[in-house]
Amino acid sequence: MGRKAQFYGGLFVAVLAALGLLALAAQEAGSGQGWQVPAAIGFLILFLAILLVVKNRRR
Numbered sequence: 001m002g003r004k005a006q007f008y009g010g011l012f013v014a015v016l017a018a019l020g021l022l023a024l025a026a027q028e029a030g031s032g033q034g035w036q037v038p039a040a041i042g043f044l045i046l047f048l049a050i051l052l053v054v055k056n057r058r059r
Contacts, residue, residue: 007056011049018045 001009021042028035 014049018042
C-alpha cells in the first residue's frame with residue numbers, strides 16, 4: 001500500500017472514531033454531564049484530521 005493510501009486510510013479511521021465518539025456523546029447527553037468528554041475528544045480528532053488534510057494538500 002502506498003504512502004498516500006496509508007495516510008487516507010488512517011484519516012478515514014480517525015474520522016470514524018471521532019464520529020463514534022460524537023454519537024456516544026449524543027446518546028449520553030440526556031443522562032447528565034458525561035457526554036462532554038467524548039464530545040470534546042471527537043471534535044478534537046475531527047479538527048486535527050482537517051488540519052492534516054490541509055497541511056498535506058499544500059505539499
